[in-house]
Amino acid sequence: LSHVWCDLPDSLHRLPVHPLWQSPLTIPGGTRQSPINIQWRDSVYDPFLKPLKISYDPTTCLHIWNNGYSFLVEFDDSADRSIIVGGPLENQYRLKQFHFHWGAINEWGSEHTVDSKFYPAELHLVHWNAVVYPTFEEAVMEGNGLAVIGVFLKLGAHHEGLQTLVDALPAVKHKDTVIEFDVFDPSCLIPSCPDYWTYAGSLTTPPLTESVTWIIKKKPIEVDENQLEAFRMLLFTSDGEEEKRMVDNFRPLQPLMNRTVRSSFQ
Numbered sequence: 001l002s003h004v005w006c007d008l009p010d011s012l013h014r015l016p017v018h019p020l021w022q023s024p025l026t027i028p029g030g031t032r033q034s035p036i037n038i039q040w041r042d043s044v045y046d047p048f049l050k051p052l053k054i055s056y057d058p059t060t061c062l063h064i065w066n067n068g069y070s071f072l073v074e075f076d077d078s079a080d081r082s083i084i085v086g087g088p089l090e091n092q093y094r095l096k097q098f099h100f101h102w103g104a105i106n107e108w109g110s111e112h113t114v115d116s117k118f119y120p121a122e123l124h125l126v127h128w129n130a131v132v133y134p135t136f137e138e139a140v141m142e143g144n145g146l147a148v149i150g151v152f153l154k155l156g157a158h159h160e161g162l163q164t165l166v167d168a169l170p171a172v173k174h175k176d177t178v179i180e181f182d183v184f185d186p187s188c189l190i191p192s193c194p195d196y197w198t199y200a201g202s203l204t205t206p207p208l209t210e211s212v213t214w215i216i217k218k219k220p221i222e223v224d225e226n227q228l229e230a231f232r233m234l235l236f237t238s239d240g241e242e243e244k245r246m247v248d249n250f251r252p253l254q255p256l257m258n259r260t261v262r263s264s265f266q
Ligand SMILES: COc1ccc(C[C@H]2SC(=O)NC2=O)c(OC)c1
Pocket: 124, 126, 140, 146, 148, 202, 203, 204, 205, 206, 207
């Protein structure tokens, strides 16, 4: 795919939301692309799925960074201090970063859909298999390299835990800005209900590699309108460039192809 990216005129490469990224493009020959629609009635209960065990150390939190696609909260992943284990996973995986995808309006914004319904936003907590692979970059290229927990956000009550994050966003309004963010426990963003769906998929931004075990929580978290609006005030563009609001940073749905979505619940 790298040849596809490099033979586009530079002007195209510089678009904040790369048309190829937004297109229904799947990796040529890709058989496990993400995101997908989760058809509840087609998911298969797997009694052998374990509960997902989440243990994050809030002091591993490093900074918030606007990378021009989303805003990322990054963690110190130099040791097994913030990890997940169990669920569909064979190994434990280390937390590297979390970020969100959202829409310009509340009618859409999530990457995955449930019975073709969009949520206004979706949280992705990105973990990598440091048991088997020496670096994150290598894990990104391997079928069992990454595990991403997806959490849907729905419009409702104010979310206290999210607000500490929202209060920091004006400081990372522009692409390539970063601020220190040194104590945050992302488990406050994960519903207490243990139910999830899981399937084999991919990154949803370039390099789109098919290295992600997706764990999508059944229950959404509730956030209020002001908190969603705070996401929409971020910019794709750098300071000094013509402002483009950071909205609709989600990839189109990809074909399920020969995959089954399993559920941890009946
Ligand atoms: C070079 O490695 C990468 C590149 C991009 C992402 C972020 C993608 S993947 C996802 O779930 N959502 C996103 O926006 C990544 O995350 C694991 C890893």
